[in-house]
Amino acid sequence: MKRKLSPISQQKNLTAIAKMLFLAVMTVVAVVLLQWQPEPVVAQDDNGVQIATGSSWQGASFPVEDFRGYSSPFGYRISPTGQATREFHSGLDIAAPMGSFIRNWWSGKVVEVVNDDRCGVGLVVESGYWDHIYCHMLGDVNSASGQDYLIDREGGVLIRNGQYLPAGARIGRVGMSGRATGPHLHWGMRYNGEWYDPALVLRAMYGEQSQVSQN
Numbered sequence: 001m002k003r004k005l006s007p008i009s010q011q012k013n014l015t016a017i018a019k020m021l022f023l024a025v026m027t028v029v030a031v032v033l034l035q036w037q038p039e040p041v042v043a044q045d046d047n048g049v050q051i052a053t054g055s056s057w058q059g060a061s062f063p064v065e066d067f068r069g070y071s072s073p074f075g076y077r078i079s080p081t082g083q084a085t086r087e088f089h090s091g092l093d094i095a096a097p098m099g100s101f102i103r104n105w106w107s108g109k110v111v112e113v114v115n116d117d118r119c120g121v122g123l124v125v126e127s128g129y130w131d132h133i134y135c136h137m138l139g140d141v142n143s144a145s146g147q148d149y150l151i152d153r154e155g156g157v158l159i160r161n162g163q164y165l166p167a168g169a170r171i172g173r174v175g176m177s178g179r180a181t182g183p184h185l186h187w188g189m190r191y192n193g194e195w196y197d198p199a200l201v202l203r204a205m206y207g208e209q210s211q212v213s214q215n
């Protein structure tokens, strides 16, 4: 005759099952996290070779192809439209000829296709804790089936909100949409939701490259 389980051992069995379920769920979560977390710091160069490192800037790309200079730094400044008040400039302005290609700084996911009076046509890309923002681009923003797209036909660029972009990908072209007095890329960065000076990122990127080349 089969022995009936006492309520206490049933309880124990249930606890064991709950523990096993918990472990199984945590294993799945861990696997998903392990697969997902390195993604923002994994970039692909043009040969498709992975450069994976959490502390190196080697996966990063300079954001414009035809660099002409920095036209306005990050921080407080006099308003470029002549208002007497000081305003906070949340990014670095990089001057480049109209139509110069903009490159995605770091592999990541498009989390916003922007179309407003200030930024003009732009993109926000999320790479782990970083958001990188591109403004004043050429092209239009269209919506189809509930998705926003940046479309720059002449530049051969079509970017969908939610799309993953490799580092260095051409994501649009320099224009002067929104509030801009000349063609430039307004390049903004947020780390963990806080504005961050892109010049510091560039300094880190190029400081590291010169160290590498000296070795």
Ligand SMILES: [Zn+2]
Binding pocket: 072, 089, 091, 092, 093, 185, 186, 187
């Ligand atoms: Zn700007």
